[in-house]
Amino acid sequence: HREADDYALREAANSPSKRACGIGPGLFFARELLSLMQATRPSEQREHPVRIGLIPTAVGGTCIDRWLPGEVLFENMVKKTEDILGATEKEFGFRPAVSGILFYQGESDALEEAMARAYQDKLMNFVEGARRAFSREDGRAGAGAGAGAGAGA
Structure with a gap:
């Protein structure tokens, strides 16, 4: 159950439409980083998704x-x-x-x-x-x- 919760938090960073609680500024940082990474990737790499995982330990x-x-x-x-x-x-x-x-x-x-x-x-x-x-x-x-x-x- 705990691993499923952590997976949900990691996935929340990859989808601006999903909401997650308990990760503070990390979610907003990850969303901004994801946007920047996607915008600056070479076109041949854009078909492969960028994944950012968050593992909150605060x-x-x-x-x-x-x-x-x-x-x-x-x-x-x-x-x-x-x-x-x-x-x-x-x-x-x-x-x-x-x-x-x-x-x-x-x-x-x-x-x-x-x-x-x-x-x-x-x-x-x-x-x-x-x-x-x-x-x-x-x-x-x-x-x-x-x-x-x-x-x-």
Whole structure:
């Protein structure tokens, strides 16, 4: 049942007419990215659909320390992502690659000056950990990250 719910969320990003709850700014980001990708693809590739999957793992109000490699939120993010990728491979016969992460987190880290100053180094630690966790067989990093104020990843 949970895999079906996650599949529905992934598919919602590919259809502007579908609505999904619980994915915050990710859905709007995915729709915009999908539109841009479709508009800039070579004509010979346009017959094959572009797919964007969303795997929400956000936990609102958390500080970045809880998202560092080895911490429970980071490890839960990796496990949930691997579970979804595995389920997709089992159901559809291919394993998607993680090619990016929309990391919308940081509001609680801005409350104290010392936490705000330490944020950049911690964010880079998160990015490096995500790249290791989701690296592809070709050796290229499979995840990048952008940061903003807000909650979760």
